[in-house]
Amino acid sequence: MQLIDFELPLPFLKANNTGQIISYSYQAEEIFDLSQGVLLNLIDEGSIKKFENARAIAGKNMCFEANLKTKTSQITLFDVYITWDHEHNAYMQFAVKEKDNERLFEKLQELQNRLAATDFELYEKKEMLERTLLRLDELSGPFIPLSNSIAYIPLFGDITQEKISIISERCYHAVSNGEYSLNLIDVTSVGYIYDDGVLKLKEMIKGLRLITGGEVKLIGMSPKHTPIFHKYNFESIVETNHSLSKVLNMSVS
């Protein structure tokens, strides 16, 4: 076993195909107990297979994680950089990895501590509530075919982005299975309209027009809704000044 006398950025070992250490650097000697002269003595039992696997594909330069025994610790995680020569001697450099992972482990530990304090009964009730809210959103915009060519979508409750996302998805699916030339979105039963909700509704109207190639009308608008639809320039993409009965009379006549 020979000490090599030049400066390297990381501890270095050279071992032959049977795991005998042939040469080492000062830094390696400082970190590892090299008295036995055998690589196996430095490797934690759980990492031996990795070295065996690396040897099996000798010839390929690689870097892998392994737990090694140092002079101060029975088990320390290293990145092992390994290259081979034509006689299957391994040239290895070792970078301690524990510090890199420390923050991640601390974060994980924090999460585990929180987990230990979690009341899963409450957690499950919260999930149930979320599912109920989702269902409510689904039911707040039913798709009703009035005839082969007229679709009616009455909206209920407040207009939020989440609600319109759910409704629009269902409506796109429904219109693509028919040939609706007139799509009526009824806002008579709408309460408060949120900005992100109205933007999503605009997207939905454009989507319906694109899929059906037909007309979309916003009906049942009350004076309280006018400012927000005006703010987002709905007049430019959709007719807004009708009631359901008026539109139906027009389409019958």
Add this chain to the structure above:
Amino acid sequence: MSKGEELAGILLKGSVTDAWDYIEKYNHLSNLEIYQDIITPAMIYVGQLWENFEITVADEHLASGVCDFILARLASKYKSKSEDHDAPKAMFLCLEGEQHNVGLKMTASLFEEKKWDVKFFGANLPVQYALKAAKEWEPDVIGLSVSIATHLPKLKEYTEVFTYLPKKPTILVGGRLTSMYNLQTFAANNPLIITNLYELNEWISNYQMEGRTNAIN
């Protein structure tokens, strides 16, 4: 692809929601079956991926973090504070330096399902603290987990100190090494080595049905 491999893939993605949805598909199974036949193989497979250079230790920790969530949620299905003041008591801990406590959690959960009074000390509990806790709480069973071979010499120390406890608790030893070594040779006073959870579950049932002595025999 086996269930374990499927779950391992989901755990490594780090999504607790997806992992729970996967486990929910098997809600017709008992926790015991899920622990032994799905979660245990998944975690073994994660270890194999590390051995095959496919993932890093950080990935492994992510998987075990997500797994922790699943275990906590599964355990909560049956968890209820034991009203029975005479319920047998069991405490669980990993030897000093040991961080792998997934198996220990599943073990503790099975005891809780059977209405034992359980204290879970988790990873890395030095022997003096373990002994102090055992002296004060007087458990009937102490479960130890060891997964790293370099920690094996400590097993003798732990198993030995517990023999001085007046109540003489039954010592159970589990963990990854049970299938690789004869752990009796590394322990004092003949502890019970647990190699799989079905075996453990049967042992707990026997303990309750026939009393402590018969269960040990």
